[in-house]
Amino acid sequence: MTGNAQELWTPACRADPRPLYARMRQEARVVRLVEPIQQMPFWLVSRYADVVPLMRDGRLAKDPRKLGEQGRSRFLRFTHEGLARHMLNADPPDHTRLRALVSQAFTPRRVEALRSRVTTLATGLLEAAIARGSVDFIDAFAFPLPVIVIAELLGLPPEDRHPFRDWTRALLVPPADGDPEPVMAASQSFVRYFTTLLERRRTAPGDDLVSAMLAAEEQGDRLRPDELIGMLFLLLVAGHETTVNLLGSGLLALLEHPEQLERLRAERGLMDSAVQELLRYCSPVEMSTARFTVEPTEVCGQVIPAEEMVLAGLMSANHDPEVFAEPERLDVGRTPNKHVALGFGIHYCLGAPLARLEAAVAFELLLERAPRVRLAVAPERLEWRKSAVIRGLEQLPVTFA
Structure with missing residues (x-):
């Protein structure tokens, strides 16, 4: 299959990329595309049976610094060095060390202990939205809920969270x-912010994840300053971005499938x-983060040259009919459901x-307190974000009347 990057990024495909992914799965196990804005080439794997092995293939590197100078500069040219040192860009043993520093904060037991706080926050946001009658659900609920939760976990002052959305948007959807x-x-705004925050926490630690990471550093876990900033950036962005898109796209999916609602x-x-x-159905992360060939590597029967980028098509795999019966059907009782979202x-x-947890609390409250929530515009008027990595709506106008 000849990869048509322009088709992947068209408004029609952003609204529904599933037909294109179905063609990819049928015609080729791996296809080479060129991202049109940054002119970045990459190889996309689309079948579930190939996506799962790809994401545990130790031959492929997550750290672009393992590449030669030309490869590093090509893949990091849109990335501030101060934000790049985190566990999604790391291979073992660095990945193992970095993940261990924060994994205890996200165990199911500790997360469940947050249910009361998440419920309180979600209730307040939803009641305020209902009182207004009609809102942009993304702005009024889907964004503030997860960003407040992760900001509180990290120990960020509430008034500091407002610029995060614009900074994150600039990083995830580069200008046309x-x-x-x-x-x-x-990137520089994030680096300055976290540098200042770390300086404050070193002199006045609190009961938060930033202070815990600093304490771990002092105990000899070799967490370098650039790793601290990179990990804080990852936790903040990944800690809210996926959930924002899951809440928005998930509500839309339920409204478009009233029988499932x-x-x-x-x-x-x-x-x-x-x-x-x-x-599975919405796949708020459409493609995985990048993996790199350090040397020529055979992937899905195709020899990919050294210093090339390979991505797993998560949304495509989640709609693969070889794994999921009637994959385009939303089924809230689907089991088994071995998605890779x-x-x-x-x-x-x-x-x-x-x-x-955040999604379950949010949808439970919507069922209980907003039984008449409806789309305020025709579905075809909704605008989807231009990124093919993160999948989500720009706005979701709804009414509660």
Whole structure:
């Protein structure tokens, strides 16, 4: 198959990329595409049977610094050095060390202890939205809920969270003209912010994850300053971005499938299953983060040259009919449901339990307190984000009347 990057990034494909992924799965196990804004070439693996082994393939590197100078500069040209040193860009043993420093904060037991706080926050946000009558659900609920939760875990002052959305947007969706300046400006803003925060926490530690990471550093875990900043950046962005898109796209999916919404309303015990199905169906992370060939490497029968980027098509795999019966059908009771929406292997999303908890609380409250929530615009008028890595809506206008 000849990769048509322009088709992948068209508004029609952003609204529904599933037909294109179906063609990819049928025609080739791996296809080479060129991202049109940054002109970045990459190889995309689309079949579930290939995606899962790819995400645990030790021959492929996560750290672009393992590449030669030309490869490093090509892949890091839109990335501030101060944000690049985190566990998603790391291979063992660095990945093992970095993940161990924060994994205890995201165990299912510790996350469950957050349920009361998440419920309180979600209730306040939803009541405020209902009182207004009609809102952009993303702005009024889907964004503030997870960003407040992760900010509190990290110990960030509430008033500091407001710029995060713009900075994150600039990093995840580069400008259409390919100008790196907005990306670098947002990166520098994050670096300055976290540098100042770390200085404050060193002199006045608190009961938060930033202070815990600093304490671990002092106990000899060899957490370098650039790793501290990179990990804080990852935790903040990954700690809210996926959930924002899951909440927005998930509500849209339920509104577009009223029979499934009513089934969930009648069978509340299906909530955990429904969240897993919304993760599969909506795939808030459309493609995995990058892996790199350090040397020529055979992937899915194709020899990929050295210093090339390989991505796993998570949304494509989640809609593969070889694994999921009637994959285009939303089924809140689907079982088994071995989706890869949150990755696979050692780089599986650390915050998965928190994302699932936030989604379950949010949808339970919507069922209970907003039984008449409706789309305020025709579905075809909705605008999807231009990124093919992160999948989500720009806005979701709804009414509660």
